[in-house]
């Protein structure tokens with residue numbers, strides 16, 4: 001199956017014509033346009049009329065205004081579908097990212113001689129900012145490929161204001177990436193995400209091929225520290241500093257999630273025709289009966305973001321993804337099917353009916369994998385003798401299994417995680 005894959009590349013703008021102030025003015029105008037769309041929508045105008053109105057009055061070129069319209073109406077659509085946060089509100093404090101089409105609101109040029117990429121951004125009608133993009137060599141090379149290769153397309157870009165500079169976030173799309181068809185999947189990689197680890201199990205028609213638990217206690221620890229700092233700042237009214245800390249925290253978590261998702265995809269790649277199987281977050285939110293554990297999981301980690309990163313990276317490796325109903329994945333016994341909350345105590349799973357024991361997150365991953373098999377109408381194997389539990393620290397190699405009894409292995413790994421560095 002061919003699928004187009006888009007990724008966002010981030011560049012700093014080295015300006016040599018026009019100014020930062022001009023880019024700021026463009027974003028102030030973008031905010032005004034978006035505010036106007038929200039206001040007219042709240043007053044009950046239909047969207048076609050709103051689009052004509054804002055294009056007419058905007059100080060941005062037409063297609064930039066239309067991209068802003070798309071973005072604002074996306075937010076409105078989410079509100080009408082889900083109503084999570086109420087009608088999108090007008091905001092008079094923050095700038096709004098300038099969103100533009102390549103070849104219209106912005107233009108990129110490869111300079112063969114200096115091997116750099118220069119840009120031209122239309123900050124406002126007839127007001128241009130020109131200069132050179134700065135980033136890692138890796139990003140520069142990827143953008144050059146996207147600009148010169150027919151399999152690629154350079155799409156919309158956004159000018160984003162960070163604390164003291166401007167960035168250009170450019171979407172590039174590989175038009176014809178090959179992703180395997182789910183129907184041909186042979187190995188179902190169950191992924192159980194938790195606040196401090198992820199359990200992975202590779203399940204086929206003949207049983208569990210392999211499993212691993214990748215730990216990332218540092219994410220939980222750091223987030224807790226950030227949380228404490230922010231609380232302290234709130235209590236003394238340092239809101240500016242608090243925003244900075246929040247940005248720092250976001251960047252840290254984002255960076256860590258990228259690394260963890262890379263680990264997951266690397267592990268999945270070793271199996272024959274893999275498909276990644278996740279719990280469906282939508283189902284999780286719809287059911288309020290999952291109790292405190294599920295709630296803690298949902299609020300403890302940006303789940304959706306991790307799933308996105310994993311399925312995106314998997315797709316780049318040609319691996320498809322699937323979602324299953326997450327009901328009772330933490331409580332159901334994979335051996336006899338008995339389901340009760342008391343089967344699980346912390347990281348340990350022990351079935352009160354048949355006595356089956358395992359690492360709780362690995363067991364959940366096995367169950368998620370088998371539900372993937374069921375969903376695609378495959379025969380589900382007996383899972384009563386899975387391989388020994390292996391646990392590794394995110395960024396490290398696999399640790400040797402300390403014991404063949406899964407429960408005592410669980411006990412062992414909790415004390416031997418001190419060696420090696422956390423980062424790749």
Ligand SMILES: [Zn+2]
Nearest residue numbers: 333336351354
């Ligand atoms: Zn059981």
